[in-house]
Amino acid sequence: MPDYKTLLVEQVGKVAHVQINRPEKINAMNREFWLEIIEVFNWIDETPEVRCAVISGAGKHFSAGIDLQMLAEASSGMDQDIGRKAEAIRRNVLQLQHSFNVIDRCRKPVIAAIHGYCIGGAIDLISACDMRYSTEDASFSIKEIDMGMAADVGTLQRLPRIIGDGMMRELAYTGRAVDGHEAARIGLVNRTWSDHIQLIAGVMELAQTIASKSPLAIRGTKEMIRFSRDHSVEDGLNYIATWNAAMLQSDDLKAAVMAHMSKQAPKFAD
């Protein structure tokens, strides 16, 4: 496992726990963070012994979002020509998006465990995760609107599919804070726990459950749900049929059927 400056990574069984680790800055996302998040999720994707990942924040909060310094730089310098500067900004935004696309495309499920502030870029991040869980007192806010800009790292693309179109617009236009209770009600998180320790314990247990399943089946399931998000039902049905043409020849199906018949828990290779 590599070493990171802005992240703390540990492997518990077959689960990788990634913590954003700049608590003195409310885990604000600086330039290094955006690079390291790519590295760690590529590592998770390619490490067979890791079957599921959890992402949380070290200290009192999940994250205050993008480092204000980076934002201020976005509108300065670079080039004198407006057209060339526009091209540079566009490529920079695409690069930031890539950091969270890596989470979205990671073949292993990624679960966000949120406590305290989850603001601006942090909403973009958790929107790219598979599921979200929080403490009761977590505080979510699409803060970009108060920075005079439209959010551009994924919130506006991914969150409507999670919380529905109506509430999405209210939160994006006003930037108002949502607590854990409301987050659960509108589908932003799947459930809440009362405090940080129970949250992490609960989410890690969930992650271990997922890690005990057939990794091939989990990866196929994630691929299919992601595909369905952007394709017709008919295209999705054709895709899983083609996918399973190979996967149903795997040992995992046989092992599971056999285990089921003998009422034992199946064991799946990485």
Next chain:
Amino acid sequence: MPDYKTLLVEQVGKVAHVQINRPEKINAMNREFWLEIIEVFNWIDETPEVRCAVISGAGKHFSAGIDLQMLAEASSGMDQDIGRKAEAIRRNVLQLQHSFNVIDRCRKPVIAAIHGYCIGGAIDLISACDMRYSTEDASFSIKEIDMGMAADVGTLQRLPRIIGDGMMRELAYTGRAVDGHEAARIGLVNRTWSDHIQLIAGVMELAQTIASKSPLAIRGTKEMIRFSRDHSVEDGLNYIATWNAAMLQSDDLKAAVMAHMSKQAPKFAD
């Protein structure tokens, strides 16, 4: 009305009630079931006197999903060459999908009334229905993950549009059971009743209400909602305008307007 081995079909007024009828096997879906489900919904589609359908389970449960025997066979025999075997599996999965596509495409609304177990393939089935209602003590589970495979008969394509992306992934990755109360909360069912008898009574009443409407209008409405699932708002608006170009010339609009003015219930031809 034809005769079935795995289904019990009766017509009540203009409503067809289809019961999965292998209670001694928890209504597990065997090879015959997958063929008969096509037959019965083609019959419903083509019979003018049937305007709405209800599907439920005979005995103590809705259904335990695909017959384990069929699943075990999926990975065996057929061909020695991996490529040719893959092609055979792919075509077999497409064939199974076809059985529930027939429900999805049936021009008459199909309502699922669920009590007891609703597991694996049964979730695929109810995802293809128009609406879902259950008892409080129903138990839903995307069990495919515990069979070492990604669900491939429609759950992963249709359910995200019904319960949202966040909860979808939790249920698909873990296979955990959801009861009627939670099902109502996350939108998996529209409402619950306390027991099986009241469930069937309530759903049949709902079905009769639908059957009393203009069948042309109901069929147009179903077609439009299905189309909207996979197309842009603009494409959908153009489609209904083209559709209604003919349908607004029907007698049903005139009959309804006249009935409305004279404060009477309209009568619509089949």
Next chain:
Amino acid sequence: MPDYKTLLVEQVGKVAHVQINRPEKINAMNREFWLEIIEVFNWIDETPEVRCAVISGAGKHFSAGIDLQMLAEASSGMDQDIGRKAEAIRRNVLQLQHSFNVIDRCRKPVIAAIHGYCIGGAIDLISACDMRYSTEDASFSIKEIDMGMAADVGTLQRLPRIIGDGMMRELAYTGRAVDGHEAARIGLVNRTWSDHIQLIAGVMELAQTIASKSPLAIRGTKEMIRFSRDHSVEDGLNYIATWNAAMLQSDDLKAAVMAHMSKQAPKFAD
């Protein structure tokens, strides 16, 4: 500000409040209404000093939907040839759709504040708004089904994305009434207030909040959420990157960052 026969329009700060103003007809939508709604939202779109709009109903109800007279005419006269009549109907429906598309495409957020009846065409209207809020005793109904027709002015295309596929079909097939409490539960409205006065006060406050934000950022946010509704996540990410290539060069970002650092409220040009 122009003058309208069926609408009452006032500007409060930077918010336009549009009232449907035929209370003696339960605000039924007559031919004039369909034209004036285009005019007023074009005016809102093009008036820099208006940054947000609210639409509500004068009198005791939001609106009873399309004027029955117009509906009755839809199926009569025009042409003797069925094909040519079909073409005329199709173009007429497209024209009616255009009236609400203007709301959907208006660059400024449009908020519906609903009390009393909200029926038939009124559901089409509020589906085209950004957000919906209501009184507890509001009464929503997709009444077209009882007119013997499939709704054709936007409900069937836009509402499934707001309330989900399952409840959508129940409401569209049955036309049953939904009150404010249930509307909030299923996501049809974001929240409710106890009476009309509080509703308008609450919604106007919300609108003023939105109007205080960077108008460029609000317009970009609305464009992105609308785009995401009909496009893949990847297309959406590319679009916002291209959009922000120019917009991050605006003064609004600088003003907001500076205000944030000096802990003051930013001021944005129209």
Next chain:
Amino acid sequence: MPDYKTLLVEQVGKVAHVQINRPEKINAMNREFWLEIIEVFNWIDETPEVRCAVISGAGKHFSAGIDLQMLAEASSGMDQDIGRKAEAIRRNVLQLQHSFNVIDRCRKPVIAAIHGYCIGGAIDLISACDMRYSTEDASFSIKEIDMGMAADVGTLQRLPRIIGDGMMRELAYTGRAVDGHEAARIGLVNRTWSDHIQLIAGVMELAQTIASKSPLAIRGTKEMIRFSRDHSVEDGLNYIATWNAAMLQSDDLKAAVMAHMSKQAPKFAD
């Protein structure tokens, strides 16, 4: 091999030669033809020993298109209510389309060999084939326009991808005749031969060449080109990667590589 009334079918090696066989009616497509075409291409699809199909016309012409009797019936009788009649017509058109979709979806390449008249419905038919070849004196015409209707069995959907948008519109608006020479120039046919005998000989030789290839590879290639017609480059790339995940494990790749190294012709199982 089953027996047909309107078709003459023979198997030459691994190639099925289907002849439209109503020469005394210029091979006009009557009700029986539309059913038998489904049967024969389902048989071709499911018969492993058939790897490629050729379709041509018996007698002096390919086909004069849909039987005028069927067309005349399309606009008569059935139902008095315009809406219900519209529904019946729509379903009838979808049924006719299905007959040629079966050719389009047939896993084995289908080659059209055209001499003499190829008119109206016959253009719909050859548009659904994989490739088209003709004699110099063949005569093509999108004749539907002269029947007072827009072609509705596939020409307007499939042909623009074959001959380009500009020429497509000229031929569809005017119905003018195109001979073999021009057909080759605009891409409607791939090449021409001077007379019927040479045409059939040339096309059969081509079909035998295709039949000598790996049937798995041919089927995968057809599936990919069909998919690309309606999907983005990126979706297409992902699809072939998923498809070949199983297919590259087939014996055919090994056999071909080995044959190539030993400079021999490979033999592939059906």
Next chain:
Amino acid sequence: MPDYKTLLVEQVGKVAHVQINRPEKINAMNREFWLEIIEVFNWIDETPEVRCAVISGAGKHFSAGIDLQMLAEASSGMDQDIGRKAEAIRRNVLQLQHSFNVIDRCRKPVIAAIHGYCIGGAIDLISACDMRYSTEDASFSIKEIDMGMAADVGTLQRLPRIIGDGMMRELAYTGRAVDGHEAARIGLVNRTWSDHIQLIAGVMELAQTIASKSPLAIRGTKEMIRFSRDHSVEDGLNYIATWNAAMLQSDDLKAAVMAHMSKQAPKFAD
């Protein structure tokens, strides 16, 4: 028929001939032109007696494209804030595009007859037409590249479907001139005539032929080909089936069938 400053419009039988009429400016497209083109094609769309349109250039050339003055203004003034200026430019481009979208969406076929220069914006215009015909010595050039900009009024979106992707890029990157002969070879025009007089005579004859067909059938055909450009084959098949559900009930089909049987030319109402 209204009067225009930049256009000369005459009606010949059921064909409208629109001439760009600023010969002293090589028919450069000034601000007035962009508005009048909307008016005239709306008039054509809504006038039943006009069934087909031809567009050509008065004087020695078709058109030199957008007025350089308008282009120069595009990059000047308006607003000091880069973001607000970007929004103004975007809306201006969308407005210009609208002028040619009106041609594209016009229900009657629009034929471009080109002689002399056809440059820059003129290529955008003819790309929005149904078909293109030219003199041998016509000269086509995608000149925007030499103005330091990517063409933004439709060339890059519509032309690839007409001339194919490979040649498209060469012409767009280099701006090199193409004469009538090459234009015919690559599909940019359907055919050429030797001089202007013969071109107009030939195209008007073609237009009269189209105007003699069933106007319902022509309009349906245009709608289908346009729809197919942007949708899957399956969506297109469903659309024509729904469209023809009404249109096959028209008198035109009956009239055409009857005329065909009695070997007479059918007469169709407007």
Next chain:
Amino acid sequence: MPDYKTLLVEQVGKVAHVQINRPEKINAMNREFWLEIIEVFNWIDETPEVRCAVISGAGKHFSAGIDLQMLAEASSGMDQDIGRKAEAIRRNVLQLQHSFNVIDRCRKPVIAAIHGYCIGGAIDLISACDMRYSTEDASFSIKEIDMGMAADVGTLQRLPRIIGDGMMRELAYTGRAVDGHEAARIGLVNRTWSDHIQLIAGVMELAQTIASKSPLAIRGTKEMIRFSRDHSVEDGLNYIATWNAAMLQSDDLKAAVMAHMSKQAPKFAD
């Protein structure tokens, strides 16, 4: 400029000339090639002084396609479990595709200059280029079919848009050789030259012409044509309007307009 083992790269003015440089192996694509092609086109993309690229083959041929050794390995070893092996193959194919996607997505136009053999994987490569030119005696062949597999590195996705659906299938099913003359006729290359020296001279001159244009305008043009390939006309129009909102504020437009007025050649910054 970095150094490569399988490529020879030189910069001529603002044009990069990339030669595949394994002439003793007929430029077969080995494992190193697939990596270096990514590196070199990333370098071209990011080097402002390079505005256009040419790719050709060193020695007597363009390229014989993928190294047979790599193909043989594709079906061997890796994993005993069929499912896991399928996943590994799928990821490997996606990786190979990525090598040519880098060409497709490179912001600078990439021109293929082909002489001698252009076979199998080489067709995949040139399909990802912007334009193709060849000698008269070049020889093109979609050879994958003779390796018992469906081409999976881009040919089946990109080539149908270049040469049309009809000829595409013939070449893909038969693998037959096409010479330069036929390639020009079917649109596979834009034009031919008589020998290798003239080909390179002609293509380099074309590349220099492109390199003299505004690089911003060229990049915008490429982006738009690529986007149009996979999106609707309407989406494409909206995209260019948004793109040009920033780009028309660039100095390039002003410089070009000014140069045009003073009849001088404009100079554009990199």
